Amino acid sequence: MSVAHQPSMFDLSDEPALGPLTGRFARRHLDGGAWVDFLPGWVTGGDEVLSALLHEVDWRADRRQMYDREVDVPRLLRWYAGHETLPHPLLSDARERLSAHYGPELGEPFVTAGMCLYRDGRDSVAWHGDTLGRSATEDTMVAIVSFGSARNLMLRPRGGGESLRFPLGHGDLIVMGGSCQRTWEHAIPKTARQVGPRVSVQFRPTGVA
Numbered sequence: 001m002s003v004a005h006q007p008s009m010f011d012l013s014d015e016p017a018l019g020p021l022t023g024r025f026a027r028r029h030l031d032g033g034a035w036v037d038f039l040p041g042w043v044t045g046g047d048e049v050l051s052a053l054l055h056e057v058d059w060r061a062d063r064r065q066m067y068d069r070e071v072d073v074p075r076l077l078r079w080y081a082g083h084e085t086l087p088h089p090l091l092s093d094a095r096e097r098l099s100a101h102y103g104p105e106l107g108e109p110f111v112t113a114g115m116c117l118y119r120d121g122r123d124s125v126a127w128h129g130d131t132l133g134r135s136a137t138e139d140t141m142v143a144i145v146s147f148g149s150a151r152n153l154m155l156r157p158r159g160g161g162e163s164l165r166f167p168l169g170h171g172d173l174i175v176m177g178g179s180c181q182r183t184w185e186h187a188i189p190k191t192a193r194q195v196g197p198r199v200s201v202q203f204r205p206t207g208v209a
Contacts, residue, residue: 016045016090021101031157032183033139036166036176043090043145043171050147050170052088053199059117074190075116075123082111082206091145095203098143102175106141110203118151118198121191128185129158132209135181140208143175144168148198154187155180168200181208 025037043049059076086092091113099109116125129135130142144153150169155176156162166174176186188200 014045016043016049016088018043018090018094018097021097030155030164030178030180030184032179034176034178034180034184036155036174036180038166038175039173040169041171042173043094043147046147046171049088049090050197050199053115053147053201054117054197056087057115057117075118075125077117078115080113080115086113091201094145094201098175098203102141102143102177105177106205108205110141110143111206112204112208114202114204114209116200116202118148118188118200120197121193121195124190125188127154127156127187129181130204130208131181134205134207137182139178140181140205141175141177142181142208143173143203145201145203146170146172146174146198147201149196151188151191151195151198154189155184158183158185168198 019039019042021039021042024039024042028036028038030036057078059078062073062077080086086095095110095113103109118124134140135142146168147170150167153166153168153174155164155166168174176184
């Protein structure tokens, strides 16, 4: 698959690396027992990782039923089970580091890695919560690492209300925890700006989808 990508002018590190987690977050507590940790620039040297994600992942295009017709899902997808090899070693390291940091609070490790490729500003994801699995009834966490062009992650209370905006750029990390998947929704809206590809890597515990 060919997706045009211009290496970041701001990512000056050649080798991909993870920054520290301890003491780097100012947790934002939301209503309903939800919270968000946001850490810009957790990954440095991410151009190599992004290149692997764009060119070595067997992305698939899904379709979904909308009213009386089937339409294309406006992004490409790939889901990795816990036993599968991730497309770059840094992603395995990231999952282990996140599990070590959040494990005492979460009570279990991050296992799966879901990935979305937003090819340009026309690709998006509608308002939703990850409530197909245990997160429909239990508090949990979803950790998202972003690679490529910056896109806004929007959060709002389930059922409507004032939204929050988190600009996820190259190498940024956001963790949604507590009741966030049940009591809040998130989305990546379309944008008319000229933006390049972005890959979202979502680490989840077993049974959370």
